[in-house]
Amino acid sequence: MAFEGLTSRLQNVFSKLRGKGKVSEEDVNEAMREVRLALLEADVNFKVVKDFIAKVKEKAVGKEVMDSFTPGMVIIDIVNKELTELMGGSQAKLAKSNKPPTVIMMVGLQGAGKTTTAGKLAKMLQKQNSRPLLVAGDIYRPAAIKQLQVLGEQIKVPVFSLGDQTSPVEIARQGLQHAKDNGNDYVIIDTAGRLHIDEELMEELKQIHEVVKPDEVLLVVDAMTGQDAVNVADHFNKQLELTGVVLTKLDGDTRGGAALSVKAVTGCPIKFAAIGEKIDALEPFHPDRMASRILG
Ligand code: GDP
Numbered sequence: 001m002a003f004e005g006l007t008s009r010l011q012n013v014f015s016k017l018r019g020k021g022k023v024s025e026e027d028v029n030e031a032m033r034e035v036r037l038a039l040l041e042a043d044v045n046f047k048v049v050k051d052f053i054a055k056v057k058e059k060a061v062g063k064e065v066m067d068s069f070t071p072g073m074v075i076i077d078i079v080n081k082e083l084t085e086l087m088g089g090s091q092a093k094l095a096k097s098n099k100p101p102t103v104i105m106m107v108g109l110q111g112a113g114k115t116t117t118a119g120k121l122a123k124m125l126q127k128q129n130s131r132p133l134l135v136a137g138d139i140y141r142p143a144a145i146k147q148l149q150v151l152g153e154q155i156k157v158p159v160f161s162l163g164d165q166t167s168p169v170e171i172a173r174q175g176l177q178h179a180k181d182n183g184n185d186y187v188i189i190d191t192a193g194r195l196h197i198d199e200e201l202m203e204e205l206k207q208i209h210e211v212v213k214p215d216e217v218l219l220v221v222d223a224m225t226g227q228d229a230v231n232v233a234d235h236f237n238k239q240l241e242l243t244g245v246v247l248t249k250l251d252g253d254t255r256g257g258a259a260l261s262v263k264a265v266t267g268c269p270i271k272f273a274a275i276g277e278k279i280d281a282l283e284p285f286h287p288d289r290m291a292s293r294i295l296g
Helices: 004-018 025-041 046-060 071-086 114-127 144-155 168-182 199-212 227-240 257-266 287-295
Strands: 102-107 132-136 186-190 216-222 244-248 270-274 282-284
Touching: 004 025, 004 071, 004 287, 025 046, 025 071, 046 071, 046 257, 071 257, 071 287, 102 114, 102 199, 114 132, 114 144, 114 186, 114 216, 114 244, 114 270, 114 282, 132 144, 132 168, 168 186, 168 199, 186 199, 199 227, 216 227, 227 257, 244 257, 257 270
Parallel strands: 102 186, 102 216, 132 186, 216 244, 244 270
Antiparallel strands: 270 282
């Protein structure tokens, strides 16, 4: 399960604090040293950890906390609140255009879960009585178009495709027009990924962006890749102005680094969490619930 190591380490730290009737400044410092190590070991970005610890300390080392009846509990509560803030505070909702269709562009590296997530998102929107259209814009990965078509059939959502001989920019343009002509209120455009970020890919994504003017640019990142996921997010964000992140594979044994760093590093909110391969394994990301889950 995700965050297992982090959770058990934090629980150790906090069970020591919880048992104390009185908490000294040294106790807080000691606890924070351990929290710091636990976060670093969970692959959380170094600077993010530093700022986080400073914030918690500032709030925890006060007379009010020290004099409370349950100082340990108060400190845990402070950590919980700061973790929630770190991951964005409140839940960041999917954009909705006043002038439908709302256009969503899915971007990310190959294998992150873009195509799967596009299908999951379509299913989620359909459940909310929307009429999404999926657009098959990943013409380079041989199986991507077929994969999207199969997903579309499974959930009964139409898939717009022009095969793999038309440029993705043109596919996106025509896909959007198709949605307008057919009264689809959401268009979800699957785009190509590469194994590594490359300029050609970015250029193509920028061109699609220019043509469809998306309301959402969702970066799909594999949470299992930790710091790498955050670096990828940072890079994409600088090139494309992301509006949100989807963390995938949170059902795996991710250490937590990506979930805890990506918002702080990029400023871009995590909007969804994918928690499995099945079509309904996608949920809105709730920072407060995730913080509670991490604290165990
Ligand atoms: P793309 O190259 O970014 O389009 O990636 P795909 O959508 O093809 O996904 C790559 C692999 O990751 C597939 O085997 C998916 O089933 C798997 N996958 C996607 N999301 C999740 C998830 O949340 N959890 C797990 N365990 N696997 C996932």
